[in-house]
Amino acid sequence: xxxxxxxxxxxxxxxxxxxxxxxxxxxxxxxxxxxxxxxxxxxxxxxxxxxxxxxxxxxxxxxxxxxxxxxxxxxxxxxxxxxxxxxxxxxxxxxxxxxxxxxxxxxxxxxxxxxxxxxxxxxxxxxxxxxxxxxxxxxxxxxxxxxxxxxxxxxxxxxxxxxxxxxxxxxxxxxxxxxxxxxxxxxxxxxxxxxxxxxxxxxxxxxxxxxxxxxxxxxxxxxxxxxxxxxxxxxxxxxxxxxxxxxxxxxxxxxxxxxxxxxxxxxxxxxxxxxxxxxxxxxxxxxxxxxxxxxxxxxxxxxxxxxxxxxxxxxxxxxxxxxxxxxxxxxxxx
Amino acid sequence: xxxxxxxxxxxxxxxxxxxxxxxxxxxxxxxxxxxxxxxxxxxxxxxxxxxxxxxxxxxxxxxxxxxxxxxxxxxxxxxxxxxxxxxxxxxxxxxxxxxxxxxxxxxxxxxxxxxxxxxxxxxxxxxxxxxxxxxxxxxxxxxxxxxxxxxxxxxxxxxxxxxxxxxxxxxxxxxxxxxxxxxxxxxxxxxxxxxxxxxxxxxxxxxxxxxxxxxxxxxxxxxxxxxxxxxxxxxxxxxxxxxxxxxxxxxxxxxxxxxxxxxxxxxxxxxxxxxxxxxxxxxxxxxxxxxxxxxxxxxxxxxxxxxxxxxxxxxxxxxxxxxxxxxxxxxxxxxxxxxxxxxxxxxxxxxxxxxxxxxxxxxxxxxxxxxxxx
Numbered sequence: 142x143x144x145x146x147x148x149x150x151x152x153x154x155x156x157x158x159x160x161x162x163x164x165x166x167x168x169x170x171x172x173x174x175x176x177x178x179x180x181x182x183x184x185x186x187x188x189x190x191x192x193x194x195x196x197x198x199x200x201x202x203x204x205x206x207x208x209x210x211x212x213x214x215x216x217x218x219x220x221x222x223x224x225x226x227x228x229x230x231x232x233x234x235x236x237x238x239x240x241x242x243x244x245x246x247x248x249x250x251x252x253x254x255x256x257x258x259x260x261x262x263x264x265x266x267x268x269x270x271x272x273x274x275x276x277x278x279x280x281x282x283x284x285x286x287x288x289x290x291x292x293x294x295x296x297x298x299x300x301x302x303x304x305x306x307x308x309x310x311x312x313x314x315x316x317x318x319x320x321x322x323x324x325x326x327x328x329x330x331x332x333x334x335x336x337x338x339x340x341x342x343x344x345x346x347x348x349x350x351x352x353x354x355x356x357x358x359x360x361x362x363x364x365x366x367x368x369x370x371x372x373x374x375x376x377x378x379x380x381x382x383x384x385x386x387x388x389x390x391x392x393x394x395x396x397x398x399x400x401x402x403x404x405x406x407x408x409x410x411x412x413x414x415x416x417x418x419x420x421x422x423x424x425x426x427x428x429x430x431x432x433x434x435x436x437x438x439x440x441x442x443x444x445x446x447x448x449x450x451x452x453x454x455x456x457x458x459x460x461x462x463x464x465x466x467x468x469x470x471x472x473x474x475x
Numbered sequence: 476x477x478x479x480x481x482x483x484x485x486x487x488x489x490x491x492x493x494x495x496x497x498x499x500x501x502x503x504x505x506x507x508x509x510x511x512x513x514x515x516x517x518x519x520x521x522x523x524x525x526x527x528x529x530x531x532x533x534x535x536x537x538x539x540x541x542x543x544x545x546x547x548x549x550x551x552x553x554x555x556x557x558x559x560x561x562x563x564x565x566x567x568x569x570x571x572x573x574x575x576x577x578x579x580x581x582x583x584x585x586x587x588x589x590x591x592x593x594x595x596x597x598x599x600x601x602x603x604x605x606x607x608x609x610x611x612x613x614x615x616x617x618x619x620x621x622x623x624x625x626x627x628x629x630x631x632x633x634x635x636x637x638x639x640x641x642x643x644x645x646x647x648x649x650x651x652x653x654x655x656x657x658x659x660x661x662x663x664x665x666x667x668x669x670x671x672x673x674x675x676x677x678x679x680x681x682x683x684x685x686x687x688x689x690x691x692x693x694x695x696x697x698x699x700x701x702x703x704x705x706x707x708x709x710x711x712x713x714x715x716x717x718x719x720x721x722x723x724x725x726x727x728x729x730x731x732x733x734x735x736x737x738x739x740x741x742x743x744x745x746x747x748x749x750x751x752x753x754x755x756x757x758x759x760x761x762x763x764x765x766x767x768x769x770x771x772x773x774x775x776x777x778x779x780x781x782x783x784x785x786x787x788x789x790x791x792x793x794x795x796x797x798x799x800x801x802x803x804x805x806x807x808x809x810x811x812x813x814x815x816x817x818x819x820x821x822x823x824x825x826x827x828x829x830x831x832x833x834x835x836x837x838x839x840x841x842x843x844x845x846x847x848x849x
Contacts, residue, residue, distance in 0.1 A: 179623070180619070183668045187595060189595075189607075200713075209608050211605075
């Protein structure tokens with residue numbers, strides 16, 4: 142994406158509101174079709190690009206602007222690359238890199254996801270942790286929902302694992318953003334639950350979630366333990382806060398024809414990933430990535446690839462198709 | 476503005492620390508100018524990588540430790556590979572205020588095996604670095620574009636490398652001095668970033684260079700700077716549609732030639748930043764020495780060889796001298812001054828009266844042109 146002055150056509154690659162020359166507003170240009178003008182295969186590893194060879198493409202978009210892009214795929218000069226909606230598949234995981242603007246990256250993520258089929262009365266539950274998440278991403282998500290037809294009255298923010306203190310803090314955070322201040326904040330742990338048997342397990346699911354048309358989990362990426370390597374993003378741990386006799390494996394074995402999974406959308410804020418290793422040593426890793434997808438297992442599989450950790454056997458049969466941008470495997474600690 | 480003293484260290488791996496290298500170059504320049512440090516009113520320091528690779532910032536104050544009690548104003552400048560050129564340009568500007576200043580640049584590149592990563596810091600963090608566009612890759616994309624547009628071949632780039640290695644073999648301070656590099660070695664060297672091979676890329680090396688610059692001419696060995704221009708452009712590689720069409724270079728060259736009241740035809744020797752071999756050809760064109768696509772013909776016909784109509788990089792260039800980032804721009808100007816003094820020894824260009832040094836930072840970003848006269 143880049144920015145172009147509506148009056149003098151000057152172009153910026155950094156986010157800017159107004160033309161520095163004629164002070165007119167700028168428009169954000171979102172190119173979708175790229176032609177490969179040149180490419181180079183890089184044979185030398187460097188600290189941030191240890192896996193070689195890789196290729197850097199010099200791309201020209203449909204408006205004549207050029208861009209560079211790293212890829213591990215094989216291309217030829219003259220080939221075209223489309224950057225359009227690609228998330229028709231349930232198993233698609235979309236990744237975008239945050240460059241100088243979270244707004245740009247989120248916008249691209251949602252654009253590649255395609256329409257959300259939100260109706261006027263659609264009930265939407267966003268399962269987040271306001272105290273752990275960046276409110277800016279929540280604002281962008283809510284803004285996108287509203288632009289797609291959602292009504293403020295029908296959007297609920299569900300605080301995960303919250304006590305009274307956390308709820309108070311979360312309310313304060315939401316009140317600080319005009320777009321969020323009107324939204325209802327609930328603690329799902331206090332909500333009425335319905336016990337649903339799946340296979341030989343019982344799951345307590347908040348009734349409000351069962352009644353939602355769209356359930357969005359917004360989680361900062363935390364790789365709980367590299368040792369388990371299973372369901373590392375734990376998207377559903379908050380959806381099933383009071384499950385009885387359950388564990389991650391049972392959640393992973395849930396059949397798809399249940400009241401929750403078909404309406405799930407997982408948004409992972411992986412800008413800074415918190416990772417615990419086998420010895421429970423904590424570290425953080427800057428990845429500057431956002432992920433969006435409908436299948437939490439596909440997303441977990443994708444996270445395994447991101448962190449170069451072996452997949453849990455539960456993920457073995459799960460497949461995913463990556464859309465948006467390729468990302469590098471994280472190999473070095475901060 | 477005159478260059479009255481200069482010194483270039485032996486480029487190559489050294490056990491000296493960066494401050495020691497720089498101090499040694501300063502001593503050499505002062506000796507060459509027959510001056511003492513107390514005669515100097517200000518110092519301009521160029522370095523690019525000390526902060527990232529060696530966690531040593533504030534080099535001005537570091538150097539001040541060699542001159543206790545003087546309390547000189549010492550300015551640190553950083554403009555990626557163009558820092559040396561920017562330091563010389565800033566020193567030129569300062570001579571309206573000072574009578575006599577000193578510029579020094581240095582780099583210690585053998586200090587870390589991660590130098591490719593540290594140097595990559597000179598490119599845009601998000602648009603270039605995260606896309607894996609290390610500098611040889613940027614050079615390779617420029618090379619590919621140039622080959623597509625003008626029919627240049629890898630053999631043409633090898634000719635640039637060969638010419639510069641032949642020159643460097645005559646320069647005792649060059650990294651590759653005394654090393655015979657053949658066309659066969661160049662054309663069979665390892666591919667680094669296709670299509671560029673190892674011998675298309677300048678070598679990381681240790682080195683320092685310094686010059687004394689004065690407002691007036693003091694001796695017959697003083698060399699006048701008659702043009703000094705600096706132009707910038709955005710740092711991200713892809714923002715310009717054509718990496719071979721460098722507006723900032725054209726602007727800096729145009730300004731410098733206008734100041735000097737000369738045209739490219741008046742230049743008899745040039746040092747042109749050849750971080751990668753195709754860049755020497757691309758910049759010959761952007762500096763207006765020849766038309767677009769014509770530099771290919773120039774290298775094939777030997778017009779840029781030491782005995783050609785425009786000798787380019789008689790020092791060996793970055794290719795054979797090596798490229799200690801913060802020192803390079805000063806070394807280039809010092810080489811032209813040495814040539815105009817007639818003191819270049821075995822690599823001396825015949826009858827040179829005017830010369831040009833072109834230095835740049837990142838593959839785009841900062842372009843600095845100096846024109847010198849005997």
